[in-house]
Amino acid sequence: ALTIAAAVILENILNAVTSGNWELFTTMIGVVAAYIVVLLVVAVCGALVEKKLIVNTIRDLRTDVQSGIISRDTENYRKTNTADYLSALTNDMTIVEENAVMPFLNTIQYAIIFVMAAVTLFVYSPLIGGIMLVSLVLMYLLPASLGKPIGKRQEAYSTGLSLFTMKLKDQFSGYDVIRSYRLTDRAKKDFSSQNDELARKKFAVSKLLSFSEGIAAVVGAASQIGTMLVAGFLVLNGQMTAGALLAILQLAGAFVQPVAVIMQCVPQIQGAMPVLERLKDLSRPAPSAFTGTDEPKFEKDIRFENLTFAYSEDQPVISQLDLTLEKGGKYALVGESGCGKSTLMSLLGGEHSAYSGAIRIDGTELRELAIDQLLGKMSTIHQGVYLFDDTIEYNIGLGRTYREEQWQAALKTSGVAKFLDQTDSGLATRAGEMGSKLSGGQRQRIAVARALIEQKPLLILDEGTSAVDVQTAYDIESALLELDDLTMVTITHNLRPELFSRYDAILFMREGRIQEIGTFDSLVEQQGAFASFQRLENSSQAPEQVEVQQHEIPTESRH
Numbered sequence: 001a002l003t004i005a006a007a008v009i010l011e012n013i014l015n016a017v018t019s020g021n022w023e024l025f026t027t028m029i030g031v032v033a034a035y036i037v038v039l040l041v042v043a044v045c046g047a048l049v050e051k052k053l054i055v056n057t058i059r060d061l062r063t064d065v066q067s068g069i070i071s072r073d074t075e076n077y078r079k080t081n082t083a084d085y086l087s088a089l090t091n092d093m094t095i096v097e098e099n100a101v102m103p104f105l106n107t108i109q110y111a112i113i114f115v116m117a118a119v120t121l122f123v124y125s126p127l128i129g130g131i132m133l134v135s136l137v138l139m140y141l142l143p144a145s146l147g148k149p150i151g152k153r154q155e156a157y158s159t160g161l162s163l164f165t166m167k168l169k170d171q172f173s174g175y176d177v178i179r180s181y182r183l184t185d186r187a188k189k190d191f192s193s194q195n196d197e198l199a200r201k202k203f204a205v206s207k208l209l210s211f212s213e214g215i216a217a218v219v220g221a222a223s224q225i226g227t228m229l230v231a232g233f234l235v236l237n238g239q240m241t242a243g244a245l246l247a248i249l250q251l252a253g254a255f256v257q258p259v260a261v262i263m264q265c266v267p268q269i270q271g272a273m274p275v276l277e278r279l280k281d282l283s284r285p286a287p288s289a290f291t292g293t294d295e296p297k298f299e300k301d302i303r304f305e306n307l308t309f310a311y312s313e314d315q316p317v318i319s320q321l322d323l324t325l326e327k328g329g330k331y332a333l334v335g336e337s338g339c340g341k342s343t344l345m346s347l348l349g350g351e352h353s354a355y356s357g358a359i360r361i362d363g364t365e366l367r368e369l370a371i372d373q374l375l376g377k378m379s380t381i382h383q384g385v386y387l388f389d390d391t392i393e394y395n396i397g398l399g400r401t402y403r404e405e406q407w408q409a410a411l412k413t414s415g416v417a418k419f420l421d422q423t424d425s426g427l428a429t430r431a432g433e434m435g436s437k438l439s440g441g442q443r444q445r446i447a448v449a450r451a452l453i454e455q456k457p458l459l460i461l462d463e464g465t466s467a468v469d470v471q472t473a474y475d476i477e478s479a480l481l482e483l484d485d486l487t488m489v490t491i492t493h494n495l496r497p498e499l500f501s502r503y504d505a506i507l508f509m510r511e512g513r514i515q516e517i518g519t520f521d522s523l524v525e526q527q528g529a530f531a532s533f534q535r536l537e538n539s540s541q542a543p544e545q546v547e548v549q550q551h552e553i554p555t556e557s558r559h
């Protein structure tokens with residue numbers, strides 16, 4: 001409205017001047033003063049509203065994408081590299097902000113100005129209005145055809161950004177290897193070529209956008225000059241006042257500028273669409289194979305029935321495996337490296353759905369159970385434990401409240417209590433980025449404490465105490481073996497007879513099957529595959545073997 005008002009004001013000023021109308025001239029001075037005040041308020045408020053809309057839109061989009069990613073089930077989450085997720089939440093957001101949200105708001109704003117100016121122009125002179133409209137529609141079609149190719153290049157740029165982030169993440173995570181194997185020069189070269197490639201992809205987008213900007217500028221200038229010529233002809237012919245000509249020129253500007261802006265924005269928005277689609281995909285819940293809703297009880301047993309699973313079609317990692325784990329039982333899962341031990345346990349955690357056979361918890365198949373609730377009942381401790389960059393206390397309790405005796409029991413059984421005295425601030429000690437301020441063994445003990453304080457009924461130790469010294473590992477495992485309610489599966493290569501004999505069963509795995517099962521003593525007596533495997537493993541570990549003291553387990557740490 002203010003743009004149209006400016007045209008009317010200019011018309012009246014010029015008409016007052018050419019006709020010597022002082023009264024109209026002085027009135028217009030007052031109108032101009034009021035116009036400036038209103039323009040100031042509207043311009044400032046408009047800009048503020050626009051900025052707020054952009055900030056909020058990107059904030060909401062980020063929330064949706066993060067929520068979509070973090071809610072994925074394990075199988076879907078692992079399909080994408082984490083660097084891709086990071087790139088989506090950082091680089092892609094910038095692409096969307098600059099190439100979709102801002103141009104979209106501009107398009108709306110300028111479309112309104114365009115319609116208002118076009119209507120007013122038609123009122124002044126239908127002939128000029130008609131000529132401009134036709135020429136602009138024709139010229140609009142050219143840059144619009146650039147939308148698709150820009151989209152393709154924008155998508156390639158976004159993929160390039162993902163690869164770039166992945167490379168950076170890899171290099172910074174592998175800093176120690178790069179330094180100690182003198183790979184710094186290669187790292188620089190790799191980075192440099194990736195950086196060049198990224199710059200090339202970015203420029204490929206910019207090139208097409210420059211075309212559309214250029215065309216838009218030419219269209220703008222040509223239409224304005226054309227209008228002036230036609231309007232000049234009408235004034236010379238006596239069909240229009242000089243004031244109306246000025247108003248038409250002003251309106252032509254308000255008519256052409258929006259078209260130029262929109263012509264620039266449309267291909268830009270079309271170009272950002274593939275990136276926006278990708279973000280929308282990430283924010284939607286990924287279709288999960290585990291859609292069951294039954295509440296897992298886990299009061300009796302876990303059964304693997306004729307279970308077969310392969311990562312790649314032709315090579316089964318788990319092959320027609322049958323196994324029953326009784327509630328409260330303590331199992332040691334052993335076998336050669338690569339025989340499928342971790343895979344078997346990851347299947348129980350719902351990490352892969354493409355298995356045949358069945359995994360039943362108290363008789364109900366995994367796919368019929370609410371998988372999140374099942375995960376809430378189990379804890380897997382791997383060799384590489386993840387710690388948040390927070391205090392030890394947070395890393396154990398994860399911000400939840402527990403009673404003092406729960407804390408004491410968890411700290412003692414896990415062996416955390418043993419090293420807390422050596423730290424600066426006890427439980428308030430910070431773990432550092434990915435637990436970097438703590439030793440591998442301390443990190444594992446914190447993970448054990450985390451599982452114990454929550455009293456999860458199923459604990460899987462996948463080489464979970466491999467980083468602690470022999471005596472501490474023995475103490476932790478001994479304490480865990482005393483917890484009657486706890487069902488525990490220990491995957492280990494450390495085949496110590498004094499501990500193994502306390503397990504309810506040794507599960508000896510070979511090539512994706514349970515080949516032997518029984519107590520340690522019975523398997524040794526049997527002199528079968530496990531017995532020879534154990535002899536071999538122990539002889540290879542012999543130099544590290546240390547006599548451990550078989551402590552009495554403190555009663556307060558028992559369940």
Ligand SMILES: Nc1ncnc2c1ncn2[C@@H]1O[C@H](COP(=O)(O)OP(=O)(O)OP(=O)(O)O)[C@@H](O)[C@H]1O
Nearest residue numbers: 311312317335336337338339340341342343344491
């Ligand atoms: N995500 C994966 N994608 C493809 N193959 C995999 C994947 N994870 C494991 N494998 C393969 O599956 C086989 C079994 O691996 P798994 O980790 O289950 O063995 P493992 O018995 O736990 O070995 P280790 O004792 O060395 O930890 C290996 O050949 C491994 O290369």
